[in-house]
Amino acid sequence: MLDISFIRTNPELVKTGMLNKGEKDASAVDAVIAKDEEWRALVTELDQLRAESNAKAKQIGQLMGQGKKEEAQALIRETGDSKDKIKELEDTISKVSEERDNLLYSIPNVPDASVPVGKTDEENVIHKTWGEPAGQEWRLPHWDIASEKKWIDFERGSKVTGAGFPFYVDKMARLQRALINWFLNEAVEYGYTELQAPYFVNEDSARGTGQIPDKEDMMYTIPRDGFFTIPTAEVPVTNFHRDEIFAQDDLPVYYTAYTPCWRREAGSYGKEVRGLNRLHQFDKVELVKIVHPDESNQELETLREYAESLLEKLKLPYRTLLMCTGDMGFTQTKKYDLEVWSPGQQRWLEVSSCSNFGSYQARRMQLRFRNDKGKTEILHTLNGSGLALPRIVASILETYQTEAGDIRVPNVLQSFMGTEII
């Protein structure tokens, strides 16, 4: 969520950002300011009442201590009214603050000034392209390669679990393992601390990173225990330090974690979900940064460059898009998508999304540091994939296939695969 005092002092900026992000109207901004004013007035009133009642209780205590029972009794009789009033005010306040918070949750993060204004993905800006996208020619889409080689078993996955839960068989299982290892090794070498995270999170964590209330339907739930299966490692990893206060010297903090990711992906269909394009369960190595507010924009650039370097080392042609305001998502201030070329499908596939969340997530999580003046201040969080596996696997199969039907193994993966060709 945004800082309410920031909204109060910059209402027009927030409204513009909201409309640019494609919200229908920005009335929530004025509404939240009004609701907050109401809340503050009530809190002031309640605090005064409580102060009076505390003073009385203290006095009663003193009288009792001195054995002046009669006087104490008289005072106790006086307290009835204010007690009811306090109770009533407390109920009103909890209602009002809930309304205020709901409004606050409905206001998206303000896009950074450097983000292009636009409505749809057509207005995203191509920030960079790398490599020569190969033509179709004799190249097959990865699902044909995989089924011919019996490397990915979608049918048995459907039988055992459901659509979107494939088995990876033999060389494909090994390729996945190779990628996970290589991604983690690269990240650790770069300076990320490796974490192994829980695959289920509780409601507080889902709220901390903004899956609740915004994107609740993307997650699978375990209702009996109140858990959500993680849609990305971002959720447990960013929540790792929830409610903590960092010393300034400990910043920045970099984490990497491999986890499976589960997404319900309700409403997806057709070529979008063909093969490995979109799955309900997939593997991903995630990168998370927790940084000083002044550094987050620069940190986003280095995060993107790091993710790009992985594709370059894999020698997979890609392009980087700077997402426009309308296509970038609710909680981000700025976002880059990395798309790898799929020669078998002749289309780009998103394999990494690098985002700066500013203070939006950190405020929900009360993730803070102590600044030069010794005051606590909200940190900034970022994350990006480094990288998501299935589409990388798809792109490798399609890019590295030979006309004879074999698959060459990218150089950086050969030591993990134990071979140069599969």
Place this chain on the structure above:
RNA sequence: GGAGAGGUGCCAGAGUGGUCGAAUGGGCUCGCCUGGAAAGCGAGUGUACCGUGAAAGCGGUACCGAGGGUUCGAAUCCCUCCCUCUCCGCCA
């Protein structure tokens, strides 16, 4: 899963209805002492919110695992939940 014991500030740990935001010790910060350091001595050391102020600050409220309740008054009593530890069971 069963039985029991617990969850207090940065840490350890006292506190079983009133003057407790919380003893004491350790840590940390600053000052004194020293050629410098250690030791010693002195002072300080939570978070959030509301009000006020340009700010430093000042006044107030809340927080002793979380949420409810009893009471004029709750860290302390009651209820629910979560977590930790010990023993038993189960188990990779």
